[in-house]
Amino acid sequence: MTTMNCKKALSLMSAAVDGELSEREQQDFDQHITWCVSCAREYQESKKTKHLIREKVVRFKAPESLVNSILKLTDSPS
Amino acid sequence: MTSHNKEEQQISPEEAQKQRDFQEEAIQHINALYNYALHLTMNPDDAHDLVQETYLKAYKFFDSFEKGTNCKAWLFKILKNNYINKFRKNAREPGKVDYDQIKDFYHSIKDAQSDSEDLNAGYMKSLMHDEVYQALHGLPEEFREVIELCDIEGFTYEEIANMVESPIGTVRSRLFRGRKLLREKLDAFARKYGYGTEE
Numbered sequence: 001m002t003t004m005n006c007k008k009a010l011s012l013m014s015a016a017v018d019g020e021l022s023e024r025e026q027q028d029f030d031q032h033i034t035w036c037v038s039c040a041r042e043y044q045e046s047k048k049t050k051h052l053i054r055e056k057v058v059r060f061k062a063p064e065s066l067v068n069s070i071l072k073l074t075d076s077p078s
Numbered sequence: 079m080t081s082h083n084k085e086e087q088q089i090s091p092e093e094a095q096k097q098r099d100f101q102e103e104a105i106q107h108i109n110a111l112y113n114y115a116l117h118l119t120m121n122p123d124d125a126h127d128l129v130q131e132t133y134l135k136a137y138k139f140f141d142s143f144e145k146g147t148n149c150k151a152w153l154f155k156i157l158k159n160n161y162i163n164k165f166r167k168n169a170r171e172p173g174k175v176d177y178d179q180i181k182d183f184y185h186s187i188k189d190a191q192s193d194s195e196d197l198n199a200g201y202m203k204s205l206m207h208d209e210v211y212q213a214l215h216g217l218p219e220e221f222r223e224v225i226e227l228c229d230i231e232g233f234t235y236e237e238i239a240n241m242v243e244s245p246i247g248t249v250r251s252r253l254f255r256g257r258k259l260l261r262e263k264l265d266a267f268a269r270k271y272g273y274g275t276e277e
Contacts, residue, residue, distance in 0.1 A: 011254075017257075018253070045169075047255045048260045059230075060113055062108045062109050062111075063126065069130055071105065073100075073137050
């Protein structure tokens with residue numbers, strides 16, 4: 001039996017998506033979304049949003065000139 | 079290279095060790111820092127300067143870095159502080175976004191990157207779409223920032239809380255609200271590219 005209501009589940013939603021719940025919270029959360037359609041849907045949508053950001057935001061490589069200038073900082077005579 | 083200085087320049091064993099430790103711990107995060115700087119400044123030149131200054135400061139204060147802790151998080155914190163000191167005082171208001179500026183930035187950086195042959199394949203595979211970029215940058219800054227730190231950089235809530243100087247509960251709720259807002263903005267885009275209601 002779970003004591004978690006929708007308000008509590010929503011407050012934990014992002015932590016559930018990011019794997020930041022404690023074991024106990026995770027258990028209660030999982031139990032809640034097995035019977036609450038609305039929270040289960042919110043959970044799926046949040047996961048998709050996170051996935052989309054990770055997929056679609058490009059990662060650039062630092063320019064070589066920048067890397068070289070920083071390496072010079074630690075370019076010691078050996 | 080600084081080879082002509084090397085013969086004259088003698089450094090202590092402690093300094094040499096510091097340099098080795100710094101190279102091992104800090105340099106590997108340069109791409110992540112550069113990306114974070116780009117997202118903050120939306121300008122490649124400013125991002126370049128910001129990262130350079132961050133590493134200068136980090137090296138100077140490397141003795142204060144606690145070994146075994148997350149060096150990337152430590153560097154991000156320095157970069158963020160630098161950014162606030164350097165740019166935020168006279169910067170645009172959070173939440174007000176100049177889409178032309180974003181578009182220009184996106185295209186200039188894309189062009190600049192496209193002629194680099196040595197790009198890591200992973201970077202090129204996940205090409206950014208204008209819509210996602212615009213949606214992300216259309217969010218109020220406090221939401222955008224935690225989303226970037228969490229979803230793009232992969233920091234834990236504790237690390238993010240430390241970086242943005244807010245409690246973990248605030249990080250949680252900002253992420254929840256930020257993703258919800260972003261989702262609204264991305265709905266049309268998501269349907270267009272098959273990120274609809276089915277996973």
